[in-house]
Amino acid sequence: MTLSTAAPVAATTPAQVTRPHEAGSAVGTLDAARARSLAVEARIATDPAGFRVLTGERPTGALHIGHYFGTVANRVRLQQAGVEIFLVLADYQVITDRDEAGDLPATVREILLDYLAAGIDADRTTVFTHSAVPALNQLLLPFLSLVSVAELDRNPTVKAETAATGGRAMSGLMLTYPVHQAADILFCHGNLVPVGQDQLPHLEMTRTVARRFNQRYSAADPYFPEPDALLAPSPTILGTDGTKMSKSRGNTLPLGASEDETARWVKRARTDAQRAITYEPETRPEVANLLTIASLCTGSTPEQVADEVGGAGAGRLKALVTEALVEHLRPVRARRAALAADDGPDVLEILARGNARANEIADRTLADVRELMGMVYRHG
Numbered sequence: 229m230t231l232s233t234a235a236p237v238a239a240t241t242p243a244q245v246t247r248p249h250e251a252g253s254a255v256g257t258l259d260a261a262r263a264r265s266l267a268v269e270a271r272i273a274t275d276p277a278g279f280r281v282l283t284g285e286r287p288t289g290a291l292h293i294g295h296y297f298g299t300v301a302n303r304v305r306l307q308q309a310g311v312e313i314f315l316v317l318a319d320y321q322v323i324t325d326r327d328e329a330g331d332l333p334a335t336v337r338e339i340l341l342d343y344l345a346a347g348i349d350a351d352r353t354t355v356f357t358h359s360a361v362p363a364l365n366q367l368l369l370p371f372l373s374l375v376s377v378a379e380l381d382r383n384p385t386v387k388a389e390t391a392a393t394g395g396r397a398m399s400g401l402m403l404t405y406p407v408h409q410a411a412d413i414l415f416c417h418g419n420l421v422p423v424g425q426d427q428l429p430h431l432e433m434t435r436t437v438a439r440r441f442n443q444r445y446s447a448a449d450p451y452f453p454e455p456d457a458l459l460a461p462s463p464t465i466l467g468t469d470g471t472k473m474s475k476s477r478g479n480t481l482p483l484g485a486s487e488d489e490t491a492r493w494v495k496r497a498r499t500d501a502q503r504a505i506t507y508e509p510e511t512r513p514e515v516a517n518l519l520t521i522a523s524l525c526t527g528s529t530p531e532q533v534a535d536e537v538g539g540a541g542a543g544r545l546k547a548l549v550t551e552a553l554v555e556h557l558r559p560v561r562a563r564r565a566a567l568a569a570d571d572g573p574d575v576l577e578i579l580a581r582g583n584a585r586a587n588e589i590a591d592r593t594l595a596d597v598r599e600l601m602g603m604v605y606r607h608g
């Protein structure tokens with residue numbers, strides 16, 4: 229592999245690292261994924277029980293408002309619509325691009341508090357960690373046999389993430405984690421994966437693994453579903469510096485932050501030199517971002533918020549955004565504080581239950597896979 233020569237590109241724009249002759253098909257894939265997402269939304273509305281969602285995140289830190297207004301809101305929406313959801317806290321994926329995973333139990337607890345405060349219901353949604361589900365991880369071995377090194381090498385998101393490590397040699401786990409993600413999704417026969425654009429190549433990999441497994445081992449009666457992507461309907465929230473909100477950039481507002489911290493975060497947020505506030509996402513992304521946040525909190529459109537502020541300028545806009553965030557997040561933060569209190573519930577117990585359920589399902593899937601592959605050795 230020649231990773232040191234990979235172009236340093238933003239992790240969120242895989243299309244940029246696509247070689248020119250592939251660009252057309254990458255765009256085509258995105259259009260196709262958008263069209264499929266719309267069709268899937270219509271099916272969810274009529275048959276929520278026909279779907280099982282698998283999604284999740286790397287436990288690298290507490291969740292921030294970008295997660296809250298984006299992925300988490302979408303999961304809560306699907307959960308309320310009656311779709312069954314599995315959330316993986318991908319602890320093995322934390323060490324794809326770093327040596328130190330940090331204090332994982334503490335981080336996992338923070339994320340569980342964020343989930344519950346935001347409306348994830350542990351009776352309807354299964355939360356689990358990679359490391360607690362051995363049979364899931366074992367699926368990686370047969371799955372790896374179904375893809376070529378050249379295919380692994382081509383993954384634009386893996387390239388971008390490796391480039392973002394600033395010259396670090398790519399680990400084998402980094403190269404293969406998209407296949408591990410296929411195991412995350414397929415162990416529970418997940419057929420729907422809410423994703424941002426950067427995860428589309430991984431979902432394509434999952435569909436490839438499922439298709440090839442079925443062709444090779446269960447052609448008469450396909451064993452794995454080929455999951456659909458559900459492209460995120462909500463906008464990306466930017467950090468104080470105008471780039472995508474990300475813990476490693478130090479530009480985030482954690483969901484559980486205090487009111488003071490919220491005010492300080494808004495104060496730090498970049499705006500521009502133009503006094504009159506207008507909603508122009510292309511030319512004024514930082515101002516548009518603040519308008520979007522206010523809009524998500526108040527239910528007004530970003531244009532309405534812009535009209536309200538008008539010539540009063542960025543100072544007025546920031547006061548309005550702070551107020552909107554504090555008001556909107558007050559009940560979420562109150563719930564979070566109650567859950568986090570010393571006399572609150574043991575949130576890690578929720579994870580123990582989720583891990584038990586995930587193990588039951590993974591054990592069954594692995595037993596089926598061994599059977600289909602002719603790897604059951606009966607005696608006596």
Ligand code: TRP
Pocket residue numbers: 282283284285286316318321409412413421427
């Ligand atoms: N890679 C995802 C992220 O960084 C987290 C993840 C792990 C995931 N396994 C998954 C997402 C399976 C969707 C499906 O956000």
